[in-house]
Amino acid sequence: MKMKLTSMILAFLSGAAVLTAHEGVERGPNGGRLLEFSKDETMHGEVTVKEGKFHIALLDKDMKPVAVAAQTLTASTGDRAKPVKLEVAKAATGFSMPVVSEGAWLILQFRSGPEGKPITARMEYNTATCDGCKEPEWLCKCEPEKEKEKPAAKAKAAKP
Numbered sequence: 001m002k003m004k005l006t007s008m009i010l011a012f013l014s015g016a017a018v019l020t021a022h023e024g025v026e027r028g029p030n031g032g033r034l035l036e037f038s039k040d041e042t043m044h045g046e047v048t049v050k051e052g053k054f055h056i057a058l059l060d061k062d063m064k065p066v067a068v069a070a071q072t073l074t075a076s077t078g079d080r081a082k083p084v085k086l087e088v089a090k091a092a093t094g095f096s097m098p099v100v101s102e103g104a105w106l107i108l109q110f111r112s113g114p115e116g117k118p119i120t121a122r123m124e125y126n127t128a129t130c131d132g133c134k135e136p137e138w139l140c141k142c143e144p145e146k147e148k149e150k151p152a153a154k155a156k157a158a159k160p
């Protein structure tokens with residue numbers, strides 16, 4: 001019984017560590033959130049917010065802009081049981097769609113063309129201000145090392 005309790009506590013502690021191990025996100029050349037649109041880092045999407053819309057630009061392996069042509073993107077939000085489709089507009093410079101609710105997930109499915117395998121990318125639109133870098137959490141640029149200095153503050157921020 002005592003062993004069991006110890007392992008339960010350990011499990012809880014490691015779970016908490018994962019929750020508070022906040023290490024920032026990948027940001028693109030325009031200060032947006034970088035999402036992976038390929039299995040081999042050859043295509044990325046950079047998410048920025050302009051005029052109440054998400055804009056998603058395509059970037060190649062060198063983070064250079066890629067013109068939108070045959071590529072397609074679908075977007076949804078909400079949970080798996082009740083996904084809500086978002087209307088996606090397509091332009092040569094990228095895709096755009098309505099901004100999701102604060103704290104909700106943006107789920108994107110990218111295809112390089114009609115033959116391309118769909119790649120799913122997702123991000124939580126967490127607009128809370130990060131203690132570390134003062135950026136919204138969805139654009140957090142903290143380094144992993146920095147977070148270790150004040151785990152207490154992070155623990156609070158992680159669970160509102």
Ligand SMILES: [Zn+2]
Nearest residue numbers: 130133140142
């Ligand atoms: Zn941060």
